[in-house]
Amino acid sequence: MTTRTPLSAGPDGLLPDLTPDTLRVDPLERADTIPSSWYTDARLGPFEQRAVFRPSWQVVGHVSLVANAGDYVCATVAGEPIIVVRNADGEIRAFYNVCRHRGGPLAMDDHGACRMLQCRYHGWTYTLDGALRGVPRFDRTELFDRADFALVPVAVDVWEGLVWVCVGEPALPLAVTLDGIAERIAPQDLTGVRFHSRVEYAVACDWKVYVDNFLEGYHLPLVHPELCKTLDVSAYVTETFEWHSLQHSPIRETPDGGVYGEGDAFYYFVFPNVMLNILPGRLQTNVVLPDGPGRCRVLFDFFYADGTAPDQIAGDLAFSDAVQQEDIEICEAVQRGLASRGYDRGRFSVECEAGVHHFQALLKRAVADGIWNTGDPPAAPPGLRPA
Incomplete structure (x- = not known):
C-alpha cells in the first residue's frame, strides 16, 4: 500500500492527497x-464547493415552472440558496434567496408564485427585479439607503427550456458547455x-x-x-x-x-x-x-x-x-x-x-x-x- 502525505494548501490548511501525482x-x-x-x-468538502461547484452551471428547473410574472423556483447551488423568478417584463432573473436585512429567506417552497418577493423573517419586500421596496418599522434608522440593499444577483441562462445558474464567475458560457447536445438528440x-x-x-x-x-x-x-x-x-x-x-x-x-x-x-x-x-x-x-x-x-x-x-x-x-x-x-x-x-x-x-x-x-x-x-x-x- 502506498504511503501518502496529506498536503496543506492555501488558507484551508486541510486538503488531503493533493499532490502532483494525484x-x-x-x-x-x-x-x-x-x-x-x-x-x-x-x-475536502468546503474546498470542492468553492473550486468545483461555484464556477459551474447548475440546472435548477424548466421554464414551464416560471412561465408567468412572479413565478419562482428555489434551489441550492454550490451550497448557496438561490431563487429564480420571472419579472414583470418577462425576463428571468436569479438572486441569492437571502434578505439583505438579516439573512432571512425570501421563499421556502421549491416553486410557487408571488407578486413581490417578501422576506419570511421580518417582511422586507423586493420587486421582481430585486430592488428593495418595503422596509417595515425602519423610519428611525439613520444613514439608510434602500438602493444599497438590493438583492444580490446571480448569473442565469436558459438552454432548450432548462434554466441554469452559476453563483461564481462562469468558467465558460452555458452554450459552450452544452454545445452539440440539442443537435445530437434531434x-x-x-x-x-x-x-x-x-x-x-x-x-x-x-x-x-x-x-x-x-x-x-x-x-x-x-x-x-x-x-x-x-x-x-x-x-x-x-x-x-x-x-x-x-x-x-x-x-x-x-x-x-x-x-x-x-x-x-x-x-x-x-x-x-x-x-x-x-x-x-x-x-x-x-x-x-x-x-x-x-x-x-x-x-x-x-x-x-x-x-x-x-x-x-x-x-x-x-x-x-x-x-x-x-x-x-x-x-x-x-x-x-x-x-x-x-x-x-x-x-x-x-x-x-x-x-x-x-x-x-x-x-x-x-x-x-x-x-x-x-x-x-x-x-x-x-x-x-x-x-
Missing part, C-alpha cells in the same frame, strides 16, 4: 482512479416537455461515488438486470466532449413498446454534477448535491411531453425508482469499500469507463485551479497549471 491526468489506458481519500476525507425538442414531479433521494455516499456510478454501463448486467432488458447494452457507447459526456443506447423493441417506447436513450452528464436523461417523449434531470461527509442528495425532476398517458407516466416513475434503489444500494456499499484500508486507487476499463475517467480528469483540473486560486499550491502537474 492531480496528473494520464491517458485512459494508463490512468489510476482518484485516491479514496477524495471520497472519504470530510475536509428531432427531440426539450422545450416541448413540461414539469411533472420531483423525487429526492438521500444517499449515504460521497457525491462523486454517485457520479462515477452514473458514468459507466460496466455495472448494468450485475446491478440492473431489468434495465438491461430495456436497453440494447451490446450497442451501449460512451462519448466524451470538453465539458460533458454522453452514454447512448438504442431501446430494445418489445411487443408492448416497453416502459421507454421506441427510439434511443441519451444519458448526458454535464460537469460537475448534472445528468440529463433524454428518452422518447420525456426528460429527467438529476442533480447530485453534496450533503456532508459521505452523503449526498439526488434531485430527480421528471418532465413529459403533452399528451403522455397517466399510466405511462406511472410506469416510468416506478421503473425509475426501482433503478435508483439498485444504484443507492451499490453506491452505499462502494462508499464503505472506499473507506476501507484495503483500497486506495484503482484502474479504468478502457472499453467501459471512459466517462468516469473524463469526469475525474475534469475534477482534477478544477481542483488544481482551485489550489492555485487559494494561495499556496504544490508544484503544478503538466497541463494543469492555469494560464
Whole structure:
C-alpha cells in the first residue's frame, strides 16, 4: 500500500492527497482512479464547493415552472440558496434567496408564485427585479439607503427550456458547455416537455461515488438486470466532449413498446454534477448535491411531453425508482469499500469507463485551479497549471 502525505494548501490548511501525482491526468489506458481519500476525507468538502461547484452551471428547473410574472423556483447551488423568478417584463432573473436585512429567506417552497418577493423573517419586500421596496418599522434608522440593499444577483441562462445558474464567475458560457447536445438528440425538442414531479433521494455516499456510478454501463448486467432488458447494452457507447459526456443506447423493441417506447436513450452528464436523461417523449434531470461527509442528495425532476398517458407516466416513475434503489444500494456499499484500508486507487476499463475517467480528469483540473486560486499550491502537474 502506498504511503501518502496529506498536503496543506492555501488558507484551508486541510486538503488531503493533493499532490502532483494525484492531480496528473494520464491517458485512459494508463490512468489510476482518484485516491479514496477524495471520497472519504470530510475536509475536502468546503474546498470542492468553492473550486468545483461555484464556477459551474447548475440546472435548477424548466421554464414551464416560471412561465408567468412572479413565478419562482428555489434551489441550492454550490451550497448557496438561490431563487429564480420571472419579472414583470418577462425576463428571468436569479438572486441569492437571502434578505439583505438579516439573512432571512425570501421563499421556502421549491416553486410557487408571488407578486413581490417578501422576506419570511421580518417582511422586507423586493420587486421582481430585486430592488428593495418595503422596509417595515425602519423610519428611525439613520444613514439608510434602500438602493444599497438590493438583492444580490446571480448569473442565469436558459438552454432548450432548462434554466441554469452559476453563483461564481462562469468558467465558460452555458452554450459552450452544452454545445452539440440539442443537435445530437434531434428531432427531440426539450422545450416541448413540461414539469411533472420531483423525487429526492438521500444517499449515504460521497457525491462523486454517485457520479462515477452514473458514468459507466460496466455495472448494468450485475446491478440492473431489468434495465438491461430495456436497453440494447451490446450497442451501449460512451462519448466524451470538453465539458460533458454522453452514454447512448438504442431501446430494445418489445411487443408492448416497453416502459421507454421506441427510439434511443441519451444519458448526458454535464460537469460537475448534472445528468440529463433524454428518452422518447420525456426528460429527467438529476442533480447530485453534496450533503456532508459521505452523503449526498439526488434531485430527480421528471418532465413529459403533452399528451403522455397517466399510466405511462406511472410506469416510468416506478421503473425509475426501482433503478435508483439498485444504484443507492451499490453506491452505499462502494462508499464503505472506499473507506476501507484495503483500497486506495484503482484502474479504468478502457472499453467501459471512459466517462468516469473524463469526469475525474475534469475534477482534477478544477481542483488544481482551485489550489492555485487559494494561495499556496504544490508544484503544478503538466497541463494543469492555469494560464
